[in-house]
Amino acid sequence: MIRNFLVKKVVRNNNFTLVLTLFVVLFVFQMINKNYLSLGNIRNILNQAFVMGTLSVGIGCLLICGKADLSSGAIGMMGGLIVTFLLNWGVPWPLAVLITLCAGAVMGSLNAFFTNVLNIMPFIATLGVSSVIAGLGQVFTNLQDIPIYNKSFWVLGSKNFFSTLPLPFLITMVLLLAYGIILKRTRFGRQIYMTGGNASAARLAGINPKKISTILYINSGAIATIAGILTASRMQTGSPTAVLSYNLDAITVGVLGGISFTGGTGSMSGVFIGILLFNSFKNGLVIAGLDSYYQPVASGILLIAALILDFYRERSRLKALRAHEKLG
Amino acid sequence: MVEQSLEFCNIVKSFPGVKALKGISFRAEGGRICALMGENGAGKSTLLKILSGDIQPDEGCLKINGEEHHFLSPHQSIKSSVSVIYQERQLVPSLSVMENIFLEDMPVGKLGFINMTELRSKTQEILDTFGLPIAPTDTVGWLSVAYQQMVEIMKAYRRDSNIIAFDEPTAPLTDKEITILFSLIKKLKEKGKVILYVSHRMAEIFQISDDIVVLKDGSLVKTLLTSQTNEGELVKAMVGRDIGDTYANLKRNDKIGDVLLEVNNLVTDYVDNVSFKLHKGEVLGFAGLIGAGRTEVMRAIFGADPIRSGEIRLEGKPVRFKSPSEAVASGIALCPEDRKEQGLVLKRSITDNVSIPVLSKVKKGLFLSRKTENDMAMNAVRKYSIKTPSADKQVMQLSGGNQQKVILGRWTSEKMATKILILDEPTKGIDVGTKAEVYQMVCDFAKQGIGVIFISSELTEVLNVCDNIIVMHNRHITGMLTREEATEELVLQLAMKD
Numbered sequence: 001m002i003r004n005f006l007v008k009k010v011v012r013n014n015n016f017t018l019v020l021t022l023f024v025v026l027f028v029f030q031m032i033n034k035n036y037l038s039l040g041n042i043r044n045i046l047n048q049a050f051v052m053g054t055l056s057v058g059i060g061c062l063l064i065c066g067k068a069d070l071s072s073g074a075i076g077m078m079g080g081l082i083v084t085f086l087l088n089w090g091v092p093w094p095l096a097v098l099i100t101l102c103a104g105a106v107m108g109s110l111n112a113f114f115t116n117v118l119n120i121m122p123f124i125a126t127l128g129v130s131s132v133i134a135g136l137g138q139v140f141t142n143l144q145d146i147p148i149y150n151k152s153f154w155v156l157g158s159k160n161f162f163s164t165l166p167l168p169f170l171i172t173m174v175l176l177l178a179y180g181i182i183l184k185r186t187r188f189g190r191q192i193y194m195t196g197g198n199a200s201a202a203r204l205a206g207i208n209p210k211k212i213s214t215i216l217y218i219n220s221g222a223i224a225t226i227a228g229i230l231t232a233s234r235m236q237t238g239s240p241t242a243v244l245s246y247n248l249d250a251i252t253v254g255v256l257g258g259i260s261f262t263g264g265t266g267s268m269s270g271v272f273i274g275i276l277l278f279n280s281f282k283n284g285l286v287i288a289g290l291d292s293y294y295q296p297v298a299s300g301i302l303l304i305a306a307l308i309l310d311f312y313r314e315r316s317r318l319k320a321l322r323a324h325e326k327l328g
Numbered sequence: 329m330v331e332q333s334l335e336f337c338n339i340v341k342s343f344p345g346v347k348a349l350k351g352i353s354f355r356a357e358g359g360r361i362c363a364l365m366g367e368n369g370a371g372k373s374t375l376l377k378i379l380s381g382d383i384q385p386d387e388g389c390l391k392i393n394g395e396e397h398h399f400l401s402p403h404q405s406i407k408s409s410v411s412v413i414y415q416e417r418q419l420v421p422s423l424s425v426m427e428n429i430f431l432e433d434m435p436v437g438k439l440g441f442i443n444m445t446e447l448r449s450k451t452q453e454i455l456d457t458f459g460l461p462i463a464p465t466d467t468v469g470w471l472s473v474a475y476q477q478m479v480e481i482m483k484a485y486r487r488d489s490n491i492i493a494f495d496e497p498t499a500p501l502t503d504k505e506i507t508i509l510f511s512l513i514k515k516l517k518e519k520g521k522v523i524l525y526v527s528h529r530m531a532e533i534f535q536i537s538d539d540i541v542v543l544k545d546g547s548l549v550k551t552l553l554t555s556q557t558n559e560g561e562l563v564k565a566m567v568g569r570d571i572g573d574t575y576a577n578l579k580r581n582d583k584i585g586d587v588l589l590e591v592n593n594l595v596t597d598y599v600d601n602v603s604f605k606l607h608k609g610e611v612l613g614f615a616g617l618i619g620a621g622r623t624e625v626m627r628a629i630f631g632a633d634p635i636r637s638g639e640i641r642l643e644g645k646p647v648r649f650k651s652p653s654e655a656v657a658s659g660i661a662l663c664p665e666d667r668k669e670q671g672l673v674l675k676r677s678i679t680d681n682v683s684i685p686v687l688s689k690v691k692k693g694l695f696l697s698r699k700t701e702n703d704m705a706m707n708a709v710r711k712y713s714i715k716t717p718s719a720d721k722q723v724m725q726l727s728g729g730n731q732q733k734v735i736l737g738r739w740t741s742e743k744m745a746t747k748i749l750i751l752d753e754p755t756k757g758i759d760v761g762t763k764a765e766v767y768q769m770v771c772d773f774a775k776q777g778i779g780v781i782f783i784s785s786e787l788t789e790v791l792n793v794c795d796n797i798i799v800m801h802n803r804h805i806t807g808m809l810t811r812e813e814a815t816e817e818l819v820l821q822l823a824m825k826d
Contacts, residue, residue, distance in 0.1 A: 185695040187687040194684055197673035204632060204670055205738070206656030206685040264675040 018257065018273040025277060029284035036287050039164050046169040047234070049279040051076070051243055053172035054227035055250035056257075057179050058220030060271050063254050064183065066196040066263025067115065067213050068122045071130035072224040073247030075107045077240065078133050079225025083153075084146050084238025093153040097229055101222050107133060108221020112214040130247070137240040146238040157234025168230040173272070175223065180268030192216065196263030249299055253278045256306040260313065278302055332358030332393060332490045334379075334522045339388035341374055348374045350546040351388070356539070358490070361513065361523045363537035363554070366566055370543040372526045376493050379524070380412035381405035392491065411484030412493045419476060421469030426451035428468050429482050454482050458512055474505030481512055492516060493524035498532060499756075502617040503820075510536055528757070529786075530559050542566055563760060575792035578767055581774035584610045584795065587644075588779040589748055591629065594638035598624035600804045602638070606748065606779040611770055613794030614783040616823045620800040622783045623665060626750045630662045631655045642747075656685050659747035661739035663754060665783075667728070671735050674724035678716060679705040681723050681734050686743040708737025712769065729762035736769060740778075749773055750781045755789060767793050787816050799823050 029036045055072045062069045079100050086096035107129070114125035148154070159167040183189035191212050194202040199209040224243075231242045257274030259266030285298055334356045341349040349371045356362040364372045377383045379390065381399030390397045392408055399405040405412075419428050426447050427434070435446040451464035460482075462475055471479070477497060484492050494513070498506045513536060517523055525537060533540060533554070540552040542565040550565045585608030594602040599621040606612050614622040627633040629640060631649030640647050642658060649655040652662070664670035672681055682705045683690055690700045705719035712733040716726060723734055732754060739746050751770070755763045770793055773780050784790045790797055797814050799807045799822035807822040 181695075187691055187696060190680065190684070190687055190696060193676060194673050194680065197675045198669070200670050201664075201673050202684070204630075204652050204662055204664055206653040208651060208653050260675075264673065 015270050015273055022277045025280050033287045043164050045279050045283045047166050049275050050168035050172045051227050051231055052246040052249040053275045055224055055246055056253050056271050057175045058223035059250045060254040060259055062216050062220055063259045064196045064266050065192045065213055065216050069126050069220050070247055071126040072220055073244045074130040074133040075104055075221050076224040076228035076243035077137050079104050079228030080232035080242050081137055081238045083229050083232055084148050087148050087150040087153055093150055100225050100229055104222040104225030105218045108218040112217040116210040116214055141240045143240055148236050153233055154236055157230055176268045176272050252303040252306050255310050261310050332522050334491050335391035337389050339385045341385045348546050352548050354541050356522050358520045358522045360538040361517055361525055361536055362539045363533045364526045364541050366543035371546040376412050376495055379493055409489045410491045411489035413480050414495045419468050425466050425479055426464035428479055429486050474501050491522040495526050578771055580771050581609050590641040592639040595636045596628045596633055602805055604798055608777045608779055609774045611774050611780045611782055611794045613790040613797040615790045615797055615819050616800035621803040622800050623752055659745055661746045662750045663735050665752040667731055672723050678719045678721055678734055682708050682738045689743045704741050712737055729758045746778055748779045752783045
């Protein structure tokens with residue numbers, strides 16, 4: 001009886017389905033190419049994963065709060081440029097990183113200003129901010145990559161643990177863990193869920209929804225620059241095109257990981273599995289011999305798949321609601 | 329004229345985990361109004377949804393004029409001349425009255441353009457038949473809720489529907505509007521239509537219906553002739569037991585204390601010059617028609633809407649809350665009228681919904697204490713006998729009455745230490761049995777020294793539960809009565825006084 005109950009609970013758990021899918025993906029590609037699960041390729045997968053992984057922490061929190069963020073990629077890109085300029089001016093790297101994080105927070109606060117003070121729809125506001133920042137990046141660099149000469153800074157992006165775990169991905173994991181705990185165990189985290197679930201009800205229960213989303217936009221900006229800094233360090237260059245394209249991927253892994261597009265549900269553990277699943281799949285396509293031009297196609301398909309999944313999750317929720325509510 | 333009839337034949341419908349309808353059979357005749365009654369969860373709405381083709385029954389069928397029908401979609405239902413008018417109106421607010429009435433069947437000229445002249449004259453004809461003072465070209469979104477509902481009915485009439493079902497049509501209407509609605513329904517009745525009428529309001533049922541079908545837990549309990557029954561018998565049939573006089577058994581608070589809240593000359597964008605006092609342990613009723621400004625007064629006090637001028641004193645000290653969070657921190661709680669939209673976070677658990685205003689008090693160091701939270705929630709579940717297997721259940725899976733109890737549990741926890749509890753239509757959409765429970769809870773809160781503000785549009789409830797009653801009309805207070813002096817007539821007079 002009890003065992004049955006446990007089995008049911010595990011099976012219904014969204015993360016269980018994701019892990020199962022992940023194993024299927026790993027198994028299928030391993031069958032196609034024996035090198036898929038080699039240490040070297042796992043390191044590859046994780047190295048490709050950290051950018052979207054880091055972005056997804058900030059974006060994920062916003063999604064749970066019911067807010068969209070399309071500007072993280074651009075802010076990350078700008079973060080990479082800022083840290084590059086600072087380093088090349090001779091600023092020591094810890095200070096350069098710190099300043100860049102603050103700059104990210106400032107860029108994030110633009111989103112907060114437009115959405116909370118001017119009441120512009122988050123989707124549009126962040127799209128606008130993204131476009132402006134991405135454009136400025138090109139203006140500052142003339143669309144040229146800028147090499148970084150500070151060698152001690154390179155370590156951030158190139159260090160590996162146990163020869164498979166790159167430092168950037170470790171940082172992603174630490175962020176996921178930290179924000180997972182904040183979401184599930186702290187007052188602020190609970191307020192994020194309640195705001196995302198029903199902002200007007202949360203407001204009447206004494207929460208300030210605008211304050212919550214303001215903090216989250218600033219937070220997302222700062223976290224985005226971490227992705228930019230790590231990318232710059234790994235590439236040893238500041239590039240006006242880096243990180244940009246990962247914004248959509250970060251949303252995809254969030255939704256894939258069980259964050260509802262309408263807000264109020266989801267977890268960082270789900271996002272973590274989403275990141276692994278997404279990148280294993282993308283890498284697998286390359287390993288299987290598909291042209292790399294297919295990668296955006298794969299991303300798009302995964303995003304749509306994630307949204308369909310979200311639609312069905314939401315529908316089963318609505319069904320439960322109807323079954324219990326509308327009998328009378 | 330052919331005699332119209334509608335027959336439900338042994339309708340069975342199950343949802344995951346619930347048997348909503350357990351074989352319902354009855355017959356409604358043309359030219360008569362058949363009322364469907366029952367507590368929440370009795371199966372009334374499910375039955376209407378089957379009639380409208382929105383959902384399909386597991387077993388059984390519908391017979392219209394003796395002919396068997398199985399509706400697979402709303403479209404088929406409409407084609408068989410059935411119209412179901414739901415509470416949530418199915419109109420396009422940005423279009424005009426005539427466009428809405430003829431939405432799927434616009435008169436088209438030779439070139440495929442809509443013939444506006446014909447559209448207007450046809451609509452005017454329909455409006456004249458019922459004597460409605462609106463123009464065919466009025467934009468629907470700008471009409472009052474009542475007239476929007478009329479447009480919906482016109483739509484059903486235009487389709488020449490022979491079967492028209494109403495799902496709690498009067499819930500959003502004022503008394504005056506209800507009168508208009510009823511005269512309309514009676515006209516439809518005279519035209520020989522089959523009319524089904526779902527409502528929770530007892531008085532209405534006796535006013536308008538010819539037959540009453542009572543449902544309980546998905547079964548048909550009784551079919552009554554309205555002229556041969558009374559409220560007592562009907563309530564007994566609905567709840568399956570005699571609840572006697574709900575109000576006579578109330579254990580009321582008799583010790584009213586000092587002034588808790590004093591409002592002087594409050595003015596906002598929605599209310600004018602409102603002044604009143606609330607005492608400790610008092611249940612202060614706010615009566616009036618819908619739209620009189622009662623909710624708006626409370627929202628302003630609570631910091632949810634801006635205040636233009638006026639003074640608010642909480643325990644003698646002047647206060648002016650800039651946001652609900654400040655009000656909550658001072659011990660004021662608001663249970664909004666719209667539970668689902670404004671009160672609860674439906675996707676989250678009972679626990680989350682109960683602990684939300686006092687999260688800073690369930691912290692242990694940096695983190696929330698799950699045990700404290702769970703204890704709080706279980707306390708509420710036990711105290712108010714919320715029907716749920718555990719406190720982790722999503723609130724959306726609870727019935728309306730239990731949802732209301734979750735909100736009450738939130739605001740009356742020890743940690744919240746509520747001083748003033750504002751209840752806005754707390755019994756709306758709640759079944760008779762739970763209503764009685766809520767009334768007793770209100771009196772219990774008063775006994776604990778809480779000042780309770782009780783907004784309700786149900787007169788009997790205000791008259792019987794509250795110690796003092798304030799009546800509002802058209803944005804300001806028109807009178808204040810004690811329970812002893814208040815009568816239905818007096819309150820109504822004040823509620824309509826200009």
